[in-house]
Amino acid sequence: MAEFVTLETSTEHPGVGTIVLARPPMNALNRQVQDELLAAAEQASVRDDIKAVVVYGGPKVFAAGADIKEMNDMSFADISKIAGRLQAGIGAIASIPKPTVAAITGYALGGGLEVALGADRRIAGDNAKLGVPEITLGIIPGGGGTQRLARLIGPARAKDLIFTGRHVGAEEALEIGLVDQVVAPDEVYNAAVAWASKFTAGASSALAAAKTAIDAGLDTDLDTGLKIEAQVFAALFATHDRTVGMSSFIENGPGKAEFTGK
Template sequence: MAEFVTLETSKDHPGVGTILINRPPMNALNRQIQEELTAAADEASTRDDIKAVVVYGGPKVFAAGADIKEMEAMSFADMSKVARRLQGGLGAIASIPKPTVAAITGYALGGGLEVALGADRRIAGDNAKLGTPEVLLGVIPGGGGTQRLARLVGPARAKDIVFTGRFVGADEALQIGLVDEVVAPDEVYNAALAWAGKFAGAASVALAAAKAAIDEGLDTDLETGLKIEAHLFASLFATDDRAIGMKSFIENGPGKAEFTGK
């Protein structure tokens, strides 16, 4: 059973799973947490009762980075063996084929920000501080930060954040697109649940296809992206949800279909 990362559901928010990181006081992301994040993401991906996912570090802090004490004694040979696993653990949220949202309170730094960057949406408290201070330790972001951050805010802004190691406040993060919504700290989790809850009754196969089309398309040229889109679009005509959705639209108008997720 996982010690620091759990996947929870609630009757009050059907269809929404919460991946909770709980390693007080700062949720330092050691190798055990990285492995547990991967396991939680795998479980959320395969459970039919979970349609969308919130990743949350609790009301005080999202995650203040990797466990530096654990890394300090590692050699080049040591890190070479585990660097890709570290990327996989900190980027595990990105592998979930469902809508995901990071609920950020307090610090989301280094590996913590890298976890949040794997989500489809980021909602932050107005007390949030985000950043990649790894350069101040003589290294670079190694959990996907250089790649996902640059794709999200552009290379120039990403270089400023990575090169300086500075903290980005909530208002600036919203302005540059690093987060998508800023609310009061005690409303962060509820706002994330509300967004994720929109997809409880949605056509989950279509959502997975939309997510794959966008994410895979961004990693290639336009023509290849269009081919990916066309293939995924056509594949949805083999689903029950497509038949249900179109029939409901014709008979009852938009937005009234009751999908089965098949």
């Protein structure tokens, strides 16, 4: 059973799974947390009762980064053996083929911000502080930060944050596109659940296909991206939800389909 990362569901919000980080006091992402994140993401990916996922660090802090004490004595040979696993664990949320949202309170720094970058949407409290301060340790972000941050906010802004290691507040984060919504700290989780709940009755295969087309397309040229789109678009015609959706549209008009997720 996981010690620091759990996947929780509730009858109050059916269809929404919450991946909770709980390693007090700051949710430092040691190797165990990274492995548990990967396991939670894998579980959320395959569970049919979970249609969308919230990632939450609790009411005080999202995650303040990797466990520096654990990394301090590692040599080049040591870190080379685990760098891929570290990147997979911290970036695990990106592998979930369902809508995902990071609910950010307090600090989301270094690896903590990299976890949030793996989500499809980020909702922050107005007290949030975000950044990638690895440069102040003589290293760079290694959990996907150099790649996902640049894709999200553009290379110039990403370089500013990575080169300086500075923290940004919630309002600046919203202005530069690092987060998508800012709310009061005690409303962060509820706002994230409200967004995730929009998809619990949706066409799961179509949502997964849309996510694949967008994410995979961003990693390649336009022509290849269009081929990816065409492939996943055509594959949806083998799903039951496509039949339900189109039949409902013809018979009852738009927005009234009752999807089964198949």
